[in-house]
Amino acid sequence: MTLEIALQSVVSGLMFGGVIGLVAVGVSLIWGIMDLINFAYGEYLMWSMYLTFFLWAGLGIEPILTVPITAVVLFGAGVLTYRSVIRPVLRGPIFAQILSTFGLLVLLRYTAWLLFRPDDRQAQSALATSVVVLGGLRVSGGELVAFAGSLVATTALFAFLAYTKTGKALRALAQDREAALALGIEPDRLYALAWGLSTAAAGVAGALVSSFMYVNPLVGDVFLLPAFAAVALGGFGNVYGAVAGGLVIGVVNVTGGTLTMPKVKLALVYLVFVGVLFMRPKGLWGR
Amino acid sequence: MLLTVGDVHATYGRFDVLRGISVGVAAGEIVAVLGPNGAGKSTLLKAIAGFLPPRQGSIRLSDEEIAGLRPSALLRKGVVYVMQRSSVFPKLTILENLEMGAYIRPSSPEVKADIDRVLGLFPQLAGRRHQRAEGLSGGERRMLEIGRALLLHPKVLLLDEPTMGLAPLVADLIFEKILELRAAGTTVLMVEQNARLALEVSDRAYVLEQGQVRVEGRGQELLTSDAVRRAYLGGAAPR
Ligand SMILES: Nc1ncnc2c1ncn2[C@@H]1O[C@H](COP(=O)(O)OP(=O)(O)O)[C@@H](O)[C@H]1O
Numbered sequence A: 001m002t003l004e005i006a007l008q009s010v011v012s013g014l015m016f017g018g019v020i021g022l023v024a025v026g027v028s029l030i031w032g033i034m035d036l037i038n039f040a041y042g043e044y045l046m047w048s049m050y051l052t053f054f055l056w057a058g059l060g061i062e063p064i065l066t067v068p069i070t071a072v073v074l075f076g077a078g079v080l081t082y083r084s085v086i087r088p089v090l091r092g093p094i095f096a097q098i099l100s101t102f103g104l105l106v107l108l109r110y111t112a113w114l115l116f117r118p119d120d121r122q123a124q125s126a127l128a129t130s131v132v133v134l135g136g137l138r139v140s141g142g143e144l145v146a147f148a149g150s151l152v153a154t155t156a157l158f159a160f161l162a163y164t165k166t167g168k169a170l171r172a173l174a175q176d177r178e179a180a181l182a183l184g185i186e187p188d189r190l191y192a193l194a195w196g197l198s199t200a201a202a203g204v205a206g207a208l209v210s211s212f213m214y215v216n217p218l219v220g221d222v223f224l225l226p227a228f229a230a231v232a233l234g235g236f237g238n239v240y241g242a243v244a245g246g247l248v249i250g251v252v253n254v255t256g257g258t259l260t261m262p263k264v265k266l267a268l269v270y271l272v273f274v275g276v277l278f279m280r281p282k283g284l285w286g287r
Numbered sequence B: 001m002l003l004t005v006g007d008v009h010a011t012y013g014r015f016d017v018l019r020g021i022s023v024g025v026a027a028g029e030i031v032a033v034l035g036p037n038g039a040g041k042s043t044l045l046k047a048i049a050g051f052l053p054p055r056q057g058s059i060r061l062s063d064e065e066i067a068g069l070r071p072s073a074l075l076r077k078g079v080v081y082v083m084q085r086s087s088v089f090p091k092l093t094i095l096e097n098l099e100m101g102a103y104i105r106p107s108s109p110e111v112k113a114d115i116d117r118v119l120g121l122f123p124q125l126a127g128r129r130h131q132r133a134e135g136l137s138g139g140e141r142r143m144l145e146i147g148r149a150l151l152l153h154p155k156v157l158l159l160d161e162p163t164m165g166l167a168p169l170v171a172d173l174i175f176e177k178i179l180e181l182r183a184a185g186t187t188v189l190m191v192e193q194n195a196r197l198a199l200e201v202s203d204r205a206y207v208l209e210q211g212q213v214r215v216e217g218r219g220q221e222l223l224t225s226d227a228v229r230r231a232y233l234g235g236a237a238p239r
């Protein structure tokens, strides 16, 4: 184990961490606005990867260029999910809400299993094999593009939340639902929008990683646990913290895996997750 | 009457909290609702504001029945509600809070002008418009909440304990603002704990007890009525 390999893995971890940051923002958005954990979030990402794969396999579209398509399709899927599954259980007990997104996880995962079998598939892209040398360290072109794309998407989402009237209303709703209602800010349309934005983020992430990652029906797990850990690190519901949490978790995930064994990297992530909750139940940057 | 509440019953669960309440507010009036804790004062405002649709009875705005409408529909008709607890959005700036006051209005130069006008009304807020509302004092929060409500051009402004927990000088300031609003044509129905002060500024008042109206009358009359004084104002009237 040389220093160079370690440094190499840190860079690679940061690249992956950028993507985890985007995924964590998607999870955090729904948690922050609706107090709801979407256990099925990784499955939306998995479906986005399949969409990218088939767009490549069927129409020859370069994976990275499918980003707008997966974003729009997954946005629609999120709105549809909210209207058909989530809205009816919002008035129910918290247990019904947890079960509903867990049920979605099972449904989305095993529908993919049934349709696509548990085989690994990957779109072929010149990006995947290209290498960029940054200050003596080698970075895969695909990872670099995924990192940059994730940052762009995250920034766009933050700008929307910070500067548009609808974005401000989403934040107001997250902070005080009753006060929002008293000003005519109706939750229903905004909840649907939040779901659409959240799953669109999964859509973008899925397309971005498709040039260098295999897709199979279980791939959502690769993202979900690290994203949860990033959300905890960032302070639950704090979308800005989630990005920072994503970068940390990315490094723990990749560098931890390199320094020990690849098989234990999720365990390391989980350890950080539990450790943070143990020390600071509201998250490292929680309020 | 601009606002007429007729024989309204409302309930949270099994027991009626409002048991046949009738209240009227004429255009341009300030009407106070007094009464002990738990009398149903807040519930009355919630029922009018659309947060707790009445089980029975009518609520009319001019001649239109408005009982059971959603808060967003009521806002558009000019019924605007400031709740008892603090309801500023803590992580939004003062300016953003005001923008949310105008949420149902399409963005326009008029909205901008209205926000400037509200900031002019509350100079304490104007200089700090880009700070988060979480840094405001209790009195400043109240001003922001009232300012936010004004952006909806209320016909009837429902205020639930606007001076709760405020220092006397700050409470006086809030009451001054309420008088200014009335002078500008806003009708006010407010719940108050501070009965003496409330009766001084209001034209008429209702005293609630256990979900019913016990006494009603002109502010000055109630202030000097022995029965009201003993029961609700605590002690003798100042001579
Ligand atoms: N959300 C609620 N659920 C159940 N009971 C409530 C609720 N809010 C108020 N109450 C009850 O209704 C009664 C009237 O409350 P409220 O209108 O808040 O009184 P006031 O504002 O006059 O102090 C009280 O007995 C209170 O305990």
Ligand SMILES: [Mg+2]
Pocket (backbone or CB within 6 Å): B041, B042, B043, B084
């Ligand atoms: Mg009350």
